[in-house]
Amino acid sequence: MSAEAKTVAGAVAGPGSVAASAGAQLNSARWRVLLALILDTIQEARARWLFWGLFGLSTLLILFFLFVLKIDLVQGAVAIAGLPVRASRQVSNMEKFVRAAYGFVALFLFTWGTFLAIFASAGLMPAVLEPGRIGLLLSKPVTRPMLIAGRYLGNLLVVALNHVYLVTSIYLIIGWKSEIWHPRFLYAIPVTVFLFAVLLTVVVFIGVLSESAALSLMVAAALVFISLVLAQREIVVKLLSSDWSRQLWEGLYWALPKAWDLGKVMRAAIQGEPANWFEPVWTSAVFGVFVLSASIYLFRRKDY
């Protein structure tokens, strides 16, 4: 379009199209702001060595797996697993063994990845709330929910990238060594990232509330342990003497995120067993949405 044509097009454009253009510009500015906040979080994670620390530890774990498989420990175990059965069933047993090994490794990576991610993320929210930094951020045409969203998504992206790297590498190593490729192992990526996304809402909430990285870490880690204990409800409820204590236990179980159940379901799914995803996923997601909304509410009311 020539300059003249553009001018004419501009001149004939009605108020509606001007408003639409202004709206589009505003939307584009919002995305730009969100992207800047996400990239800033990643840059800060890199500068604080959290990014490289996570990738370094993941690389060490990958090397450890390579080493373990190199010394034929697994081949020995595979051989042992195949010994007592007849040759026709050896392949099937080996597959079961490898699938079980995949499930076990996925559970290990789920636990490892979750804790490491919480440790790495605990300080990122309080850092942005430091006096002299938050004041300047708030002086920009940025809404407070947008600030939280940028920080949250940036943090999540760092952890997700690390987990994709870790789980995919381990998958390739096990597959290459056993020659049994079991793509369900890759469930470990979304499940771990999902649990971290839920726990990160707690890190953000405590970060906004107390501006303390240590407390954010403690509360998020404690939640994982509490969920582990609460998940034993079938046993515990029988042992509790009063109705109110049983209801309290059940209530807490349903209200809090279900780290233990998610791990259990993931392992079952990887091993090809029936897995009930629905309950642990939706209850944890509701918890995450609620806590993140509470963080935004609190952040909007605070003075800096």
Place this chain on the structure above:
Amino acid sequence: MSTTLAIETEGLGKTYRTRWGGKEITAVAGLSLQVPAATKYGLLGANGAGKTTFVKMLLAAVRPSAGRALLFGKDADRPESRREVGYLPENHRFPTYFTGAGMLDFYGALSGMSGGDRRQRIPELLTLVGLESWGEVRIKKYSKGMLQRLGLAQALMHRPRLLVLDEPTDGVDPAGRRHIRDVLNGLTGTGVTVFLNSHLLSEVELFCDHVAILSKGKLALEGKMRSLLAGRGYLLTARQVSEATKREVMGVASGARPLDDGVEFQIGSPEDVNGAIDKLRAGGAMIHSVIPTMSSLEDVFLATTGLPRPAPAAEAKT
């Protein structure tokens, strides 16, 4: 409310409540202030007078307990209103992982600038604040003065119409102060409103054309700098003044001080100055000078806030 005002507040107040006791502490009380666009406005006040709280309420970092604030006619609480504002906070803590250019890029993006605009603007601003060769250096290597200049560049990045500066020369050496003042003086005539919050009276006196003084969270005085400082009278110096002429002039002068080679009269109004000049000439005296006497901003500040004038010894120490 008018949009020719850069800042307008109506009964703006902030009351903090202590955590457990519920005791109320008023930081700012019912402050109504109008800052015309394209002026250089100074906000003064003793420590704890409420200056920083007031600035933070303008920029939505602190929620007002009462009243409202407008920036160019838009509610200060709305993010769009801050699109027009550049801010350099006191005791800023810029993330040290940034390079100078990286920091400008980040804050420019937050202000909604496009990538192309930022790329064009960054070298311009680094040159303006004298940091053109430091753009790719991490800011943890910067001195305090360099950080202040970079902070100023950050505030100017998106070409704001209102610049809010909180103690911009705090901790900066005299050369750095001069540089910052030069940059700010360069904004004169560009239509940019500069709102300067400072406890350095000389700085405000040198730079600002309007001033407001806060005392205990309230607006104690507001006006044009010239009218606040001027109007105290004139010093008329004359030579070869006879005693008879001196007595005649003392009829209109409020005081006289003998000098080695003449007399210095203190006179209140321009009419009396003219009368005194007539009398001196008629008496054969020679007029040497007529100087308007202006009280310093410090005089005005101390009189307004009721703070005691520091003892000479204490002044010498500071």
